[in-house]
Structures are given as structure tokens and as C-alpha cells.
Amino acid sequence: MQDDFSQDMVGRPEEACGVFGVRADGLSVAYLTFDGLYALQHRGQEAAGMAVSDGVSVTVVKNMGLVSNVFDDRTLRSLPGYMAIGHTRYSTTGASNWRNAQPAFRSVGEAGFALGHNGNLTNTAELAAEIGMLPGMVSSDSDLIAEMISLRYPKPFNLAQQNLIHVAPTAHGPLIDSLMDVLPKLEGAFSLVVMDTHQLVGVRDPHGFRPLCLGRLGDGYVLASETPALDVIQAEFVREIEPGEMVLIDGTGVRSFRPFPADQVDPKLCVFEFVYFARPDSKLLGKEVHGTRRSMGMHLAKSAPVEADMVMGVPDSGVPAAEGYAKASGIPYGQGLVKNRYIGRTFIAPDQASRVNAVRRKLNVLADNVSGKRLVVVDDSIVRGTTTRGMVRMLRDAGALEIHMRVSSPPYKWPCFYGIDTPSRPELLAAYRTVEEIREYLEVDSLAYLSIEDLREAVGIEDGLCDACLTGNYPVPVQVSLTVESAS
Numbered sequence: 072m073q074d075d076f077s078q079d080m081v082g083r084p085e086e087a088c089g090v091f092g093v094r095a096d097g098l099s100v101a102y103l104t105f106d107g108l109y110a111l112q113h114r115g116q117e118a119a120g121m122a123v124s125d126g127v128s129v130t131v132v133k134n135m136g137l138v139s140n141v142f143d144d145r146t147l148r149s150l151p152g153y154m155a156i157g158h159t160r161y162s163t164t165g166a167s168n169w170r171n172a173q174p175a176f177r178s179v180g181e182a183g184f185a186l187g188h189n190g191n192l193t194n195t196a197e198l199a200a201e202i203g204m205l206p207g208m209v210s211s212d213s214d215l216i217a218e219m220i221s222l223r224y225p226k227p228f229n230l231a232q233q234n235l236i237h238v239a240p241t242a243h244g245p246l247i248d249s250l251m252d253v254l255p256k257l258e259g260a261f262s263l264v265v266m267d268t269h270q271l272v273g274v275r276d277p278h279g280f281r282p283l284c285l286g287r288l289g290d291g292y293v294l295a296s297e298t299p300a301l302d303v304i305q306a307e308f309v310r311e312i313e314p315g316e317m318v319l320i321d322g323t324g325v326r327s328f329r330p331f332p333a334d335q336v337d338p339k340l341c342v343f344e345f346v347y348f349a350r351p352d353s354k355l356l357g358k359e360v361h362g363t364r365r366s367m368g369m370h371l372a373k374s375a376p377v378e379a380d381m382v383m384g385v386p387d388s389g390v391p392a393a394e395g396y397a398k399a400s401g402i403p404y405g406q407g408l409v410k411n412r413y414i415g416r417t418f419i420a421p422d423q424a425s426r427v428n429a430v431r432r433k434l435n436v437l438a439d440n441v442s443g444k445r446l447v448v449v450d451d452s453i454v455r456g457t458t459t460r461g462m463v464r465m466l467r468d469a470g471a472l473e474i475h476m477r478v479s480s481p482p483y484k485w486p487c488f489y490g491i492d493t494p495s496r497p498e499l500l501a502a503y504r505t506v507e508e509i510r511e512y513l514e515v516d517s518l519a520y521l522s523i524e525d526l527r528e529a530v531g532i533e534d535g536l537c538d539a540c541l542t543g544n545y546p547v548p549v550q551v552s553l554t555v556e557s558a559s
């Protein structure tokens with residue numbers, strides 16, 4: 072996707088973090104976590120961090136920047152241990168600063184615990200009020216979860232407080248006890264990895280908005296947002312953590328808990344994990360993402376055919392759907408744009424004009440390939456539309472005769488509240504415009520979107536996906552009415 076969900080320098084949509092966890096006796100868990108985070112870098116480029124346990128203490132290292140900026144060989148060598156969690160961050164709540172980098176850490180119990188969160192809570196204000204935090208004291212919803220867990224840790228020297236929090240100690244230990252108490256209070260999207268000195272825990276919210284999978288590494292276990300993080304360390308995929316499930320990994324193996332009421336469990340994996348967010352080599356619900364994207368393009372070719380000389384994708388995420396469109400239509404596939412892979416996230420574009428310039432920095436046209444041709448240009452979605460329009464102008468300047476835009480998802484009309492950074496509703500190009508009005512704005516010869524039915528068919532899942540940003544059907548209630556009214 073080359074459009075602008077957020078104020079990223081080319082207006083890319085921003086995934087709200089990747090999480091990783093590993094327990095593996097005798098292996099260099101810091102190095103394994105580094106490799107796992109590297110494979111999850113696409114899920115967050117603002118900050119990275121890890122927490123490592125050697126059985127006695129938990130050490131946290133985190134900083135702003137890419138995984139490779141935060142960790143070098145010297146840092147990793149200084150982190151001996153047998154268990155670790157890691158995190159790559161993009162902020163959806165909370166400012167982009169060191170304090171909000173994760174893992175979050177709390178010094179309670181024997182040696183404290185660390186937590187990494189992918190997602191976004193929808194009841195942050197209520198939860199903060201419940202534990203007596205004033206507005207403005209909550210730096211991020213992830214920090215709030217850590218605070219809530221720490222408050223429920225048994226405090227043996229403070230019997231009065233222990234009575235107040237009503238936590239009866241169990242054989243599972245304080246971390247599990249606290250999680251069992253806190254998790255049912257959370258609403259929204261949360262895939263968590265949590266760790267103290269001896270226990271590694273993975274949690275998926277009752278809707279399972281964000282992915283989380285379990286892998287096996289020798290006698291040890293791995294948790295990761297996406298399967299490529301298992302592949303890179305040669306861990307064997309075991310299964311996905313189920314929506315509403317908590318798994319505990321300790322010296323005895325893996326145990327499963329159900330902290331949420333059964334009637335709350337209603338799987339709604341984010342459909343945009345298939346459309347854009349997940350890596351193409353990820354497997355979600357047993358399907359390789361790349362194949363579903365090709366299928367989206369094939370459906371689009373059938374529903375929105377056009378006479379053209381070349382099909383091209385907007386790199387990288389539009390490419391598999393473009394391949395699918397070319398295959399189904401018989402129109403040759405070609406490359407029309409080259410992406411600068413090394414540009415990274417260097418600054419936040421302060422205004423519209425600099426965003427458009429940022430597109431030119433990120434993408435360049437293969438002029439000989441597009442000049443004099445009628446092009447089908449496939450992208451996975453259009454959010455604000457400014458960067459798509461900039462890209463269209465670049466293709467025209469290079470001599471493209473016709474540009475037929477094909478989008479491998481339905482119009483993006485509603486903001487996401489479940490961990491993806493999107494603009495407010497009035498800023499979404501499709502929120503209040505017809506397809507023809509959008510076509511005129513983008514200055515393309517024709518424009519067509521994939522239908523919601525074809526999207527579900529391409530993914531191969533009829534029910535059990537969140538598509539709120541496309542349909543307005545929010546699985547967890549949100550206050551969207553304010554943004555609707557403000558558009559008038």
C-alpha cells in the first residue's frame with residue numbers, strides 16, 4: 072500500500088507492533104529474539120526492545136529506532152539468559168518516545184515482569200479511572216496494562232491492600248493470578264507477550280484481532296506475531312494461539328488458560344492482515360498470505376476488466392494482487408515502479424506537500440516500461456489518496472497513456488480502533504465520496520475496488536474476520552459517531 076493512513080513519510084499505514092517471546096534452555100535467547108524481531112520489523116519501525124531473564128533477574132533493553140539500530144553484537148552478548156520477549160513498536164496510542172518503547176517493565180514480586188503489546192485498547196479511559204490514574208497520566212495503553220497487572224500482584228507485607236484487591240494466591244504464581252484477574256477487564260485488541268523470571272505467557276484477546284502463534288524450538292517454545300519470525304530461527308510452527316486464550320510456557324511445557332467469559336469469544340482477525348499488514352510469507356489461519364493477495368487480484372480482474380497493455384503493482388504490497396490480475400486477465404505483468412528499500416522512517420512529513428514529495432523519494436518510475444502504455448495499476452488500498460495521486464502523476468509524467476487503477480480491497484471508509492493507525496473519518500478519501508468522485512480526484516482513467524464478498528472469498532473465510540474499516544461493523548463498540556458528525 073502506498074497510501075497514507077498516518078503521517079509516515081510516504082503515508083504508509085502503520086501496524087501497531089510486533090511481539091516475540093522465546094524460552095529455550097542453552098540457547099542465546101537474545102540473539103534469537105533479535106532475529107525474530109528483525110522478521111517482524113514491518114510491524115513497527117519507531118522503537119524496538121527486549122527483556123531477557125537469566126532466572127534471577129529480568130533485564131530490559133529498548134530504544135527508539137529500527138531493530139538493527141537498537142541492538143548490536145555487544146548489546147546482545149551482554150544479555151545472557153534462557154527466556155526473552157521482544158517488541159517492535161509503532162504508536163497508535165501514546166507519543167513516540169523512549170518511555171513508550173516496549174517491553175514495559177514493572178518491578179514487583181521476585182524480580183518484576185515485562186510486557187509487550189500488539190493492538191489497541193478501546194476502554195483505556197475507564198480502566199485508568201478505575202485504578203485511580205488521572206487523565207494524562209496514562210502514557211500508553213500497554214503501560215496501563217502493565218500497571219494494572221502490577222497493582223494486582225500480591226503484596227505480602229501489605230495485608231490491607233491484599234484484601235482490597237481480592238487476589239487469592241494459586242499454584243500458578245502471581246503473574247498468572249494477576250493476568251487472570253486483569254485480562255477480562257480489557258476491551259479492544261491485544262496480543263500480548265508477558266514474562267517474569269520463570270514464566271513466559273502469550274495472550275490473544277477474545278476476538279483475536281491481531282495474530283499470535285506458537286512454535287517449537289528443540290525443547291523450547293516460541294511466541295510470535297507472525298510465522299516468518301519462527302521460520303527465521305528454524306522453529307517449527309505448532310499452532311496459532313486461539314482468540315481468548317492465554318498460554319503459559321514454563322519448565323513443564325505449555326498450558327492453556329481461558330481467562331475470558333466464553334460468550335465474549337468471537338474470532339475477528341483483522342482482514343487487513345491479509346490485504347496489507349502481514350508479510351506475504353506469513354501463514355494466517357492456515358493460509359499463506361501471498362496466495363490470498365494473488366487471489367484478490369484474480370477476483371478483481373474478473374469483476375473489473377479493462378483493455379490495457381501492462382499490469383503493474385504498487386510495490387511492495389500491491390505486487391501479488393497485480394500478479395493475480397495479470398494471470399486472470401491475460402494482460403502481461405510488468406514493473407512500472409521501483410521502491411527505494413533503504414529510505415526507512417527518517418522524519419514525519421509535516422504537511423500535505425511534503426508527503427507528496429516523500430512519494431518521489433520512496434518510489435521511482437521505470438519510464439521505458441510505462442511510456443506509451445495503457446496501464447492497469449494495482450494497489451491494495453487507498454486511504455487519504457494524496458500519495459496515490461502523486462504516484463499517478465509520476466506515471467503520467469513518464470508517458471503512460473492511460474491509467475486504470477484497481478484496488479484489491481473495498482473502499483476504506485471507517486477508522487480503525489483496533490491497533491492500526493488511521494486518520495479520522497473526514498480524512499478518509501472514500502468516507503463520503505462516490506467511486507466516480509474518487510476517480511476524478513486521483514486523475515485516473517478508470518477506478519474499481521474489490522467487493523467485500525470477493526475479498527472474503529479470496530481470503531477463504533466467510534465469517535470470523537474484522538472488516539470494520541470497510542463496512543462500519545465494529546465488533547467491539549467504539550465512539551465513531553463523533554468523527555461522523557465532525558465531517559458535516
Ligand code: SF4
Nearest residue numbers: 341342487537539540
Ligand atoms: S477496523 Fe480494519 S484495520 Fe482495524 S482491525 Fe478491523 S479490519 Fe483491521
